[in-house]
Amino acid sequence: MAEYNPQSIEAKWQKRWEDARVFESEAEPAKKKYYVLEMLPYPSGTLHMGHMRNYTIGDVVARVKRMRGFNVMHPMGWDAFGLPAENAAIKNQTHPREWTNKNIAEFQRTLRRFGFSYDWRREISTCEPEYYKWNQWFFLRMLEKGIAYKKKSRVNWCPKCCTVLANEQVVNGGYCWRHEDTLVEVREIEQWFLKTTAYSDQLLDDLKQLEGGWPERVITMQRNWIGKSQGAKVKFAVADVPGLDPIEIFTTRIDTIYGASAMILAPNHPYVAKLLDGSPVKHHADAMLARLKKTSTKAEDIATAEKEGFFTGRHTINPFNGEKLPIWVGNFVLMEYGTGAIMAVPAHDGRDFEFCRKYGLPVRVVIQPDGVAPLDGATMEAPFEENENGKLVNSGAYNGLTPDAAIARMGADAAAKSFGKLETIFRLRDWGISRQRYWGTPIPVIYCEKDGLVPVPEKDLPVELPPNPNLTGQGESPLATTPEFVNTSCPKCGGPARRETDTMDTFVDSSWYFYRYCDPHNANAAFDPAKVAYWFPIDQYIGGITHAILHLLYSRFWCKVMRDIGLVKHDEPISRLFTQGMVLKGGTAMSKSKGNVVGAYEMAEKYGADTGRLYTLFAAPPEKDLEWSEESIEGAWRFLNRVFRLVDKHAGAIRGAGESKCEAASLNEKEKTLLRKAHQTLSRVTSDFETRWHFNSAIALVMELTNEIYAAEPLENNIRAEIRKEVLELLTLMLAPMTPHLSEELWEMLGHSEGLWKSAWPAINEDFARDDEVEIPVQVSGKVRGRLKIAAGATEEAVVELAQADAAIAAHLTGKRIVKKIYVPDRLLNLVVA
RNA sequence: GCCCGGGUGGCGGAAUGGCAGACGCUUAGGACUUAAAAUCCUGCGGGGAUUUUUCCUCAUGUGGGUUCGACUCCCACCCCGGGCACCA
Structure with a gap:
């Protein structure tokens, strides 16, 4: 009687897989391909079971597809640049590279311990010059095309850290994450941007190609993020301040313009100061402005914040009817959206209604709903916001039109008189990629006094990070205070010049890494387009919902840029996306800071990788959150022992039985029953794997089969060795994608000299499966x-x-x-x- | 406020509109053992009737509806989780 010893079994088969190079694959156009990918990890801390769930799901898919005859690419790599490495380096007086590589080694050790079927030859690490050289190369292409550009932009600045903070590092409504008593300032700094807005329409329209393959909610989140809004911009002249240009407003309801009672500006609109200069309300305006600006910070307050504002003492002229309207400032108008100025139409907009009622501004109905008594602006209790089932009234020549018709006519008229036009705006903004940090890709640009901005010539790439940076966490970019990096010569004139000291956002690295996997060691190009043409698009991408917007949007953008410079032919890089649920312990996601992690390596040492894999698949369907339970993992462990003992008991007789086959005609009742159960199980497990991804119910079915076999014990009394062989082999093969090490071992025990990895997914015998x-x-x-x-x-x-x-x-x-x-x-x- | 998910035993969870609770955990009892662990077997939603057998009845957040039949489809509501949020 042998005993199930996962530690030795797992080590044994991992070695054999590696020696036989089982998981290595090459682009071979004659073969049908399958590219399965899990989101690459940021190597920090240690891997816990929350991470492993992601990789386990991907590995099951990869192994099933291999058994189905696909040429599978399943790679892994490291998102190795980023702030935590730099902060850890400052704290521990080490180099970010040292810290990062130590973590990578630890991550790799753990992933290998779990036996994931990665082609490790394709491993990439984004902090290596061989990789980030191509970030720089892409940047230069984008610079040529005008997609990369520099502009002044508002950033979050912490006066104590003396550095720029990402939005995520601004906490509690405007304080620094590391100095919670320090208010973050807004500063204007020159920053590099990528023109994602040049692709707004494509990023939106191509979402259609992803329907069916991506989760509906991810598509919705991206659609909202892009935020396309069709409307009109209209210029309103300023009545009582000579010499000021007209103020432009944005509206989606130009058809209601005859109902405007006021113009409202964002508190930080550039005109506010000009209008207030010399205004009768100047004396108390500053205090009110400060108050309005303050209310717009805290996210939770926005929902409950009351609309507030004040009259500037100035007026504007409605270009459609010449009416004189007061100009107000309001806290609910955002400078970041549209033009930072609106017309208030209280009768037909809820926010305007609330504001105008509060301050006693007139309410004039200009859309009369069909089939009801005429609305009265003075007494109505809620605005009429619909843009159908109504007609224009009180709107001069436009009376009687439907809102849609009026929008078209008024847009055309405004354009003819050149005070406005129909326009589509997007919420999506350009991607700011500048970071004033060391541990990232240097932006390959040189500033020369004579020649100005000069791109680094391609032959000089990569611009490598200096090995000994001046890391203090203080002051501006560490690269700026490292003279051997900054000082260089101009590629054009050879004169003295300075390098750009900003580095790139790490989302740049992850926007195209999955292309590099296709050709990871190419020294002459980011990749060979022929290899990418074979492997792309990605057949299945698996990761957390947390990346629903930024990573996936940037990746889609990058793909379109690459297509436009002729590197790839597809519009979208990822055909299917799966977002797995989180692993919780004590009701919250596992995280080091909460101290509720279950370490992956410890897990494998205690129960073996196969048990860990099986449990994460069994405990919940993959898209749902999974609450970790120490008792339940014992159940998974017991089950695998049960399977092992069963095969161990019968293996000797089965090996002795030789190659005899099961024949339907000669079966006795007990044999028939058992074979039927086995093939029915196979049929349902197959569909759970292939079409439904119900790994938990697939495992339940295999458990049920195992129970049935146990119930039929002692098998040797009624069931011939060749039947036992058939049934136990099916059991082994069905488990193989989930518990690959154990399955290999059982396969060998059952008398196979060739590895299970060479086996195809078993075929269902309908004759056996049929119920009489x-x-x-x-x-x-x-x-x-x-x-x-x-x-x-x-x-x-x-x-x-x-x-x-x-x-x-x-x-x-x-x-x-x-x-x-x-x-x-x-x-x-x-x-x-x- | 809006948009997604989700609500089924003590717990995790199963169920193309067709026997609700598969499978696992927990737990109780039994077998094996000098004993324990491991293992194996049996029971385990509530209520009721019944002598074992077994039968009846209620039950998938709440209230309606469609249907021969609803965890599943439709309408309204409640609760939980997530995302977005004054987007003009």
Whole structure:
């Protein structure tokens, strides 16, 4: 009697897989390909079971597809640049590279311990010059095309850190994450941007290509993020300050313009100061402005914040009817959206209604809903916001038009008189990629006094990070205070020049890394387009919902840029996306800071990788959150032991049985029953793997089969060795994608000299799987009153006759008339009585 | 406020409109053992009837509806989780 020893079994098979190079694959156009990918990890801390769930799901898919005959690429790499490495380096007086590489080694050790079927030859690390050289190369292409550009932009600046903070590092409504008593300032700094907005329409329209393959909610989140809004911009002249240009407003409802009661500006609109200069309200305006600006910070308050504002003392002219309107400043108008100025139409907009009622501004109805008594602006209690089921009133020449028709006409008229035009705006903004940090890709640009901005010539790439940076966490970019990096010569004139000291956002690295996997060691190009053409698009991408917007949007953008410079042919890089649920412990996501992690390596040491893998697949369906339970993992461990003992017990006899085959004709009843169960299980497990991704119910089915085999023990009394072989082999093969090490071991025990990795997914034998006899419930008026054993495929007449002959059922039929019979073949009979 | 998910035993969870609770955990009992662990077997939603057998009945957040039949479809509502949020 052997014992299940996962530690030795797992080490043994990992070595054999590696020696046989089982998971290595090459682009071979004659073969059907499958590219499965899990989001690359940021190597920090240690891997816990939350991470492993992601990789386990991907590995099951990869292994199933291999058994199905696909040429599978399944790579892994490291998102190795980023702030935590730099902060850790400052704290521990080490180099970010040292810290990062130590973590990578630890991550790799853990992933290998779990036996994931990665092609490790394709491993990439984004902090290596061989990789980030191509970030720089792409940047230069984008610079040529005008997609990369520099502009002044507002950034979050912490006066104590003396550096720029990312939005995520601004906490509690405007304070620094590391100095919670320090208010973050807004500063204007020159920053590099990528023109994602040049692709707004494509990024939106191509979402259609992803329908069916991506989760609906991810598509929705991206659509909202891009935020396309069709409307109009209209210029309103300023009435009582000479020499000021007109103020432009944005509206989606130009059809309501005759109902405007005021113009409202964002508190930080550049005109506010000009309008207030010399205004009668100047004396108290500053205090009010400060107050309005303050209310717009805290996210939670925005929902409950009351609309507030003040009159500037100035007026504007409605270009459509020449009406003189007061100009107000309001806290609910955002400078970041549209033009930072709106027209307030209280009768037809909820926010304007609230604001105008509060300050006593007039409410004028200009859209009269169909079929109701005329609305009265003075008394109405809620605005009429619909843009259908109504007609224009009080709108001069436009009276009687539907809102849609009015929008078209008024847009055209405004354009003809050049005070406005219909326009589509987007919420999406350009991607700011400048970071004033060391541990990132240097932006390959040089500033020369004579020649100005000069791109680094391609032959000089990569611009490498200096090995000994001046890392203090203080002051501006560390690169700026490292003279050997900054000082260089101009590629054009050879004169003295300075390098750009900003580095790139790490989302740049992850926007195209999956292309590099196709050709990871190419020294002459980011990749060979032919290899990418074979492997792309990615057939299945698996990761957390946390990346639903930024990473996936940037990746889509990058793909389109690459397509436009001729590197790839597809519009979208990822055909199918799967977002797995989180692993929780004590109700919250595992994280080091919460101290509730279950370490992956420790897990494998205690129970073995196969048990860890099986448990994460069994405990919940993959898209849902999973609450970690130490008791349940014992159950997974017990099950694998059970399977091991079963195979161990029969392996000797099976090996002795040689190559004899199961023949349907010669089977006895017990053999038939067992084979039927095995093939029925196979049939359902196959569909759980292929179409439904219900790994948890697939495992339940395999457990059920195992229980049935145990129930038939001692098998040797009734079931011939070749039948036992067939059944135990199916069991082994069905488990193989989930518990690959154990399955290999069992496969060998069953007498196979060739590795299981060479096996195809087993074929369902329909003859074995077919039921001769089925038990069906019989309902009388929808209530189950009995069960019948019937021959499979029996006719309705035969079944009804049997039912009427059954005493228990007949009892419910006596004295009643059968008014309807519903027979679902081999499933159910329902007799409706009156 | 809007948009997604989700609500089924003590717990995790199963169920193309067709026997609700598969499978696992927990737990109780039994077998094996000097004993324990491991293992194997059996029971385990509530209520009721019954002598074992077994039968009845209620039950998938709440209230309606469609249907011969609803965890599943439709309408309204409640609760939980997530995302977005004054987007003009």
